[in-house]
Amino acid sequence: MAPRVGDDVSNKQVMFRDYVTGYPKESDMFLTTGIIRLKVPQGSDAVLVKNIYISCDPRMQFFMRKAVGLTGYDRFTPGCPMFGYGVAKVLDSGNPKFKAGDLVWGITGWEEYSLITKTESLIKIQHTDVPLSYYTGILGMPGMTAYAGFYEVGAPKKGEYVFVSAASGAVGQLIGQFAKLEGCYVVGSAGSKEKVDLLKNKLGFDDAFNYKEEHDLNAALKRYFPEGIDVYFEHVGGEMLDAVLLNMRHFGRIAVCGMISQYNLDEHQGIKNLMHIGFKWIHMQGYAHRNYYHLYPKFLDTVLPFIREKKIVYVEDAVEGLENAPAALVGLFSGRNFGKQVVAVAPE
DSSP states (O other), X not given: OOXXXXXXXXXXEEEEOSOOSSSOOGGGEEEEEEEEESSOXXXXXXXXXXXXEEEOOGGGGGGGSSOOSOOSOOOOOXXXXXXXXXXXXXXXXXXXXXXXXXXXXXXXXXXXXXXXXXXXXXXXXXXXXXXXXXXXXTTXXXXXXXXXXXXXXXXXXXXXXXXXXSTTSTTHHHHHHHHHHTTOEEEEEESSHXXXXXXXXXXXXSEEEEGGGOSOHHHHHHHHOTTOEEEEEESSOHHHHHHHHHHEEEEEEEEEOOOGGGTTOSSOOOOSOTHHHHHXXXXXXXXXXXXXXXXXXXHHHHHHHHHHTTOSOOOEEEEESGGGHHHHHHHGGGTOOSSEEEEEOSOO
């Protein structure tokens, strides 16, 4: 018999062990089983949910460190459940915005059931004719990131030359496809032959290369962009950014979403070619998805038709079971994932 509201049930959880230095490891997390009452406490405006999907995102490594210089984000607490973006079904609600039976996406726990007291991030899912897992990716935080970076920051125009690093990831694969739909010439970089084939043969990039096989990134970019780069979507940093600066065109734009090559270095690599920003009148801007959620309805109006008309392909790397979540998260930092990494917690 399915659990009912008010029942006390077992609750499998992925717990955070302790703060880390360097790359996160599977041993920094552990699985346990607790007990949860399927009822929102009297007088609370919390929401009780059954989690269906949870998302593994590179940014989660910052929440595993004691001090990273990020403001406005909650860190994980040792001995407490991990948390992140996910898709869930509401079982009980003290919040007038949500009712039992609603499907939502937002910040939830890495566990079977979560009592969510900070409900500000929760968004009710109105469109269920697309896979629910998409709300961890193309219709969730990564999709919003790609949309903001492309349409609001980089803003490529038809005929411009666009370069996307980490192009097979959750954000990069979307930016490249947005660029193709706008009539741009698009090249992506990735870390394996399989990912390069994906970019060229399934996602519609004009070309792509494996950065691990290029001993001279400047020469590689000159080969793929003999006339230079108009817009660069930055997800890598380090040597790649230095090489890009040499190959930017005048009035070029660089939209900075992340720099994954630098996240776990004891000493960050310096950038030698910053003078090109001044010489070429380049506009370089950082951005984050959370500054653009006021555009979410407009985002859905743009992206849902692309999905329904199959103008955009979205690649997911899904694993089943909370017990496999730690390995899935750690795999992001060695490029083991093939597309958006998602964990299926329960059947839809």
